């Protein structure tokens with residue numbers, strides 16, 4: 356069964372291409388390589404033993420989508436293609452709304468026209484903002500977004516909800532990702548941040564590798580046991596496999612219009628200091644870090660309630676954070 360993976364050369368997208376192929380699907384990549392490297396396809400080839408069909412185009416043009424849907428006999432879509440830098444989204448709101456919301460509308464209209472029913476959408480735990488209670492479940496109220504990026508995910512979810520509520524025959528799942536880390540254990544694919552990494556783990560691995568002099572821990576005066584922020588770090592391959600579970604669930608669903616939302620995390624909250632200590636322990640590398648001021652927009656703590664995804668999708672994370680850190684480090688060292 357042929358599945359179109361938009362943004363399939365990105366961090367989560369490329370690992371999902373592997374998970375799809377391992378589950379017997381045929382992944383077809385659509386990526387404009389605006390935030391990914393051509394070498395990712397070589398890495399995928401070395402893991403899969405075949406070169407995935409790849410279209411170097413974006414999702415804004417319905418004619419492109421129609422052609423690929425037809426030529427590749429696409430039966431489902433996993434839509435990763437989006438901009439994801441929180442800070443940048445505040446400087447470039449129109450680019451973010453155009454790419455993350457505008458292209459989603461084009462995709463949905465073209466799916467409806469071409470009778471392609473199955474869609475998995477990348478959402479984010481950012482929709483919960485600073486939650487009042489932990490863990491957050493899918494019933495936890497969504498809070499006003501802190502950033503344009505976060506708002507594009509909330510608007511995306513609303514568009515999907517409204518589309519399905521109108522009875523349009525599409526079956527859709529939005530996955531709210533927590534913090535993906537790690538890499539494929541082969542080190543053939545991994546996270547490829549451009550410039551200075553925003554995210555904690557690539558910053559740690561680059562610092563440990565000597566590419567950066569020091570890591571700044573953004574604040575140790577939060578109301579948490581060690582004063583640093585708490586997140587739910589999930590191995591990117593576990594996250595990738597959640598997409599396969601969600602797609603399989605959609606394919607079994609008999610309703611012609613369907614929409615649901617799932618948290619995709621481990622259920623474990625881990626502080627920045629705990630993660631740093633784990634990294635040092637599993638790699639044997641001591642990390643140069645110092646405590647700095649808080650980063651604006653960071654929430655104190657968020658981690659996932661995972662009961663719903665276990666019960667409905669039959670999916671749960673199986674890999675440890677230690678394993679994810681070892682894999683991230685192996686990927687960094689391989690350079």
Ligand code: UFG
Pocket residue numbers: 439441479480481504505533534553554555556558570571572573574584585586627650653
């Ligand atoms: N952190 C540091 N130093 C760094 C980088 C990060 O201390 O150099 C801390 C942050 O303050 C935070 C934690 O590490 O407490 C995790 O930060 P990340 O940037 O890795 O992840 P975030 O949880 O901030 O961001 C993630 C996604 C975003 C999404 C956000 C929603 O990367 O796309 O969750 O909560 F919007």
